Amino acid sequence: MIYIIPIPKGYAAGTLLGDKESPFEKALTPVQCLHYCLTRPAVASVMVGVSNIDQIFAATAYVTASHKEKDYSEILANAPKSSFRGHCMYCGHCAPCSQQIDIASVNKYLDLALIQEDVPETLKNHYELLEHHAGKCIGCGSCLKNCPFGVDVIHKMEQAVQLFGN
Ligand code: SF4
Ligand code: SF4
Structure with a gap:
């Protein structure tokens, strides 16, 4: 749900x-x-x-x-003693992805899925509706340079593939 x-x-x-x-x-x-x-x-x-x-x-x-x-x-x-480091804020600064993945949306669905025991069908459906899925990530790293929060996007894409299957 x-x-x-x-x-x-x-x-x-x-x-x-x-x-x-x-x-x-x-x-x-x-x-x-x-x-x-x-x-x-x-x-x-x-x-x-x-x-x-x-x-x-x-x-x-x-x-x-x-x-x-x-x-x-x-x-x-730039907040002092920032606790945001490594956590996706869904700000979209990592765009554009070389494989056109909407990284912020993938991360958002992934984070939502990770807090649930079973991934709800509705969430799977939202993920499926994305035009480009995390499985297309080639690990080029261009997003990493643009992320102000130091998110390990490549690992996030791998996690999304594990959870959503593509
Ligand atoms: S990975 Fe970084 S740049 Fe991309 S949406 Fe998340 S916080 Fe923003
Ligand atoms: S590392 Fe993956 S998610 Fe990041 S820009 Fe390259 S293909 Fe896109």
Whole structure:
């Protein structure tokens, strides 16, 4: 079974929006916070608390924001005492893969599968719908150079093949 999760506290009660309060020691914008939440596995929506109309506009700006404006990876990758190293953040910076694998999506489905005893059929179906599967990875390593989080993508592709079969 796959759960579709709505995320509360997408701004961590506002702490992520200030340089001083943020655990990353650098403020994220509302758009970056929302994008981080919405790129987690199985997350379908984010609920935000607002106290004025400007804050509503700041959140709804997500709809028209550019990829650059949504990108949170630099702040997370440079966070002090970062615990993100080696963990895929599904940011997509590793693209393009020489074999056109959507690495972020493969990693997302893999991480979802790894936390379950049996891989649910719905998750297998989502993986099958990918145009290029992890089995196409030739280990060229070009993605490794681009990943700000030091993810061992080649190993991830191997794990995905083991779990999903292709
Ligand atoms: S492998 Fe690295 S660059 Fe690619 S999506 Fe994951 S964290 Fe981002
Ligand atoms: S190592 Fe594999 S996943 Fe990474 S770019 Fe090369 S073929 Fe794509």
